[in-house]
Amino acid sequence: MMNKTVEASDHKTQASLKIEGMHCASCVSTIEKAIANQDGVIRVSVNLLDEKAFVEYRSDKIDRTALEKAIESTGYRAVRARMMITLTPQPSAEQWEQIIEQVKGINGVIDVRAFEDKGRLLVEYDDSLVTFRIVRRELERLGFEASEHGATEADREASARGREIRYYMRLLIFSLVLSIPVLILTLAPAILSPFLPPGVSPEVMNFILTTPIQFIAGYPFYKSSFRAARHGKANMDTLIMLGTSAAYFYSVAATFVLVGYVAFYDTAALLITFIILGRFLEAFAKGRTSRAIRKLLDLQAKVAVVIRDGEEITIPIEDVEVDDILLVRPGEKIPVDGEVIEGQSSVDESMVTGESIPVSKKTGDVVIGSTINKNGVLKIKATKVGQDTVLSQIVRLVEEAQTQKPPIQRKADAIAGVFVPIVMVLAATTFLVWLYLIPDWVLSLSFMIAVLVAACPCALGLATPTSLMVGIGTGAEHGILIKTGAGLELIPKVDTVVFDKTGTLTVGRPTVTDVVVAADVETTDVLRLVAAVEKNSEHPLAEAIVQYTEAAGISIPESTEFISITGQGVSAVVEGSTILIGNDRFMTDNGIDISELQEQVQTLQEEGKTTVYAGKDGKPLALLAIADTLKESSGEAVSLLQKMGIEVLMITGDKERTARAIARSVGINNVLAEVMPGDKASKVKSLQDEGRVVAMTGDGVNDAPALAQSDVGIALGSGTDVSVETGDIVLVKDDLIDVVEAIKLGKKTMAKIKQNFFWALVYNIALLPLAAGVLYPSTGIVLVPEFAALAMAFSSVSVVTNSLLLGRYTPGQHDDDTSDHEPSETAEPVVAVDPICKMDVDTATAELYSDYDGKRYYFCAAVCKKTFDENPAQYKDADVRT
Helix, strand or coil: CEECCCCCCCCEEEEEEEEECCCCHHHHHHHHHHHHCCCCEEEEEEECCCCEEEEEEECCCCCHHHHHHHHHCCCCEEECEEEEEEEECCCCHHHHHHHHHHHHCCCCEEEEEEECCCCEEEEEECCCCCCHHHHHHHHHHCCCEEEEECCCHHHHHHHHHHHHHHHHHHHHHHHHHHHHHHHHHHHCHHHHHHHCCCCCCHHHHHHHHHHHHHHHHCHHHHHHHHHHHHCCCCCHHHHHHHHHHHHHHHHHHHHHCCCCCCCCHHHHHHHHHHHHHHHHHHHHHHHHHCHHHHHHHHCCCCEEEEEECCEEEEEEHHHCCCCCEEEECCCCECCCEEEEEECCEEEECHHHHCCCCCEEECCCCEECCCCEECCCCEEEEEEECHHHCHHHHHHHHHHHHCCCCCHHHHHHHHHHHCHHHHHHHHHHHHHHHHHHHCCCHHHHHHHHHHHHHHCCCHHHHHHHHHHHHHHHHHHHHCCEEECCHHHHHHHHHCCEEEEEHHHHHEEEEEEEEEEEECCCCCHHHHHHHHHHHHCCCCCHHHHHHHHHHHHCCCCCCCCEEEEEECCCEEEEEECCEEEEEECHHHHHHCCCCCHHHHHHHHHHHHCCCEEEEEEECCEEEEEEEEEEEECCCHHHHHHHHHHCCCEEEEECCCCHHHHHHHHHHCCCCEEECCCCHHHHHHHHHHHHHCCCCEEEEECCCCCHHHHHHCCEEEEECCCCCCCCCCCCEEECCCCCHHHHHHHHHHHHHHHHHHHHHHHHHHHHHHHHHHHHCCCHHHHCCCCCHHHHHHHHHHHHHHHHHHHHHHHHCCCCCCCHHHCCCCCCCCCCCCEEECCCCCCEEECCCCCEEEEECCEEEEECCHHHHHHHHHCHHHHCCCCCEC
């Protein structure tokens, strides 16, 4: 990626340009330089695998057409996305003018042409900004129905990849069929000589067979190199064209002009054949690296059942509007993001979040488009459609991430940028030196051609983008969205992870954890009386008590004479008794002796919990403890990170004592307490000043400055909003285990990139001297050009294949460096449901449980266990496992 310093402007815009003809890092570097040199361009990044240039520029200084001309000046071709639209009814001549003007006004539309006799409109557009839905809406506003004629853009992309593979396959078969007899006539002419026409020598027959290979199979190389030459440029196809042409035209001269010279048509024929073989395998492998995006796109529902005027109507997914009421039956995909307004079901969200266990949905719950409704009928109100849905956001994030370049790739691009001219000089030098040392034209030419062919830095150019595309795509399939290349490169160096407390290590909302009963009364009665008072209050702790009581299935009575005293507590009359709830001062001022509860208060507060007293008719009733509970995965995530040798810290605004109590419960020893939200970034900076490489984990909104300051920012998404601006990594699931998985995936991706670079550089460093003939004087070893071409082809394929191995990565498979022991073969992790509060409980780590009527019931808190034990028969039919 290349950057330029350009003054800020309201005219800043972005464009995505499709490019034909790129095959290596040299191509990328050449195009990036050409675009970056244009006045008004701010930033440009060219992606070899996607074959796209992403450009940020000032529209008041340069337009898209100028950018396309800059690309074409390098010998490559900028291709525009197109859609053909059929209009109904047929517009009049005056209406055509208005239609063209309005459609041209859409941001991202490049050009519009009308085919009035057919009632069709051809729209050329930037596919990163415009969709058929956007154009159709504009046309409907003008009073016309629009339908897309032909394939969609996604289908066209897949079709283009297929066409490229078929094109190279046809060329390969064509050149291979002709190359085999050329090789036989060269090495063993006696085999085929009896079958040759009278008067045609083996050399002449080789000329006849090689000529179509040179100019038909080799046409793409001539076309690309001549286009580049017209603009004073050279590319990798230039090297291939020069090498094959030198072999071919020398052989023609040796056959018809130069008496006594040996022709080597087989070199020209096999060179082109092996290079085409490499292009074919490369195109096939490159198609596999982008399958993650295609899999995500394939998840999208194609139609939706919408309820309009009481009728069920099946419509294309593109026609769904915000606030439409949708009907989703069991087994169907949820069409778009929305909110359940009727019904209950479980929904498989694994395709978006990576979570294998279906999620229960009821009225008021949010659902994600493209997930699968399992077993109930749901009515859903559409809240996000088109490009705003979660799946579309994920696809967009992944596509943008795959264009990012880690610094290591920019170094490779810099090398590739000067590669072609250096190689041309090296090849010419090789030829002249050998011609001087041993005046053998054939051998000198052979060395020169081998250098030209062996020098292609294709493997170097594919090293990073293939690994990035597979690694980022694999992460997206499991709810881990890697956004930036720079952050990715730093992941293996991370030695410190800082967790924000609220909403990251903890659930982010307070809940009742303990109920200590003072009087001779059952826990259910305490909760019933206390909730009756607290439901009149808007305090967060009051809301927590009411929610907990309702979740336990306890009926809450009415209350009267509610009084609230700010900073102390509340009181009300419930069932004829005066109930008081508040702090110790509130109890004392009302003559309630709470001394018998003081020991429990100290214990609970040391655990980082907030305590609330309750009294009834002048006597102590109970002590309630409320806390923002830890997420189930917090302790395991911290433990796994520590086993990886990473130091874990917690940062919070809580008091030191409370913060340390919470940190201890998850195994964190280092705490940054009493830190104001605005000071979190400076704390991260202080850690970096100590020489640490810091990964900050937060919610992506409140922690945005700290995420931006850190070396690697990890933002937790909510599952329904992944458009977090800050952060190098966004986690779709609210699960801290994914922090571990993101770091592991980042390490594996960077390891693949470095492996690819190593082998690519070894290939070029080792093969170039061999091609130049350095071993010939001492050993007689010569790297013939055709084998140099074969080695070049397979170096690229090996790099892509190595990258594809990343696709086998599966989260949850902890390596030896993150686990002290192998998992038991018989261990079967089971998640239980607390029958009181309905929270999930991991049975492998749960300490609270009760056995009743042949079943074991697990609990997330002591108060839940106590409630159950008081009347277990009431809960015996509860669903206790998922």
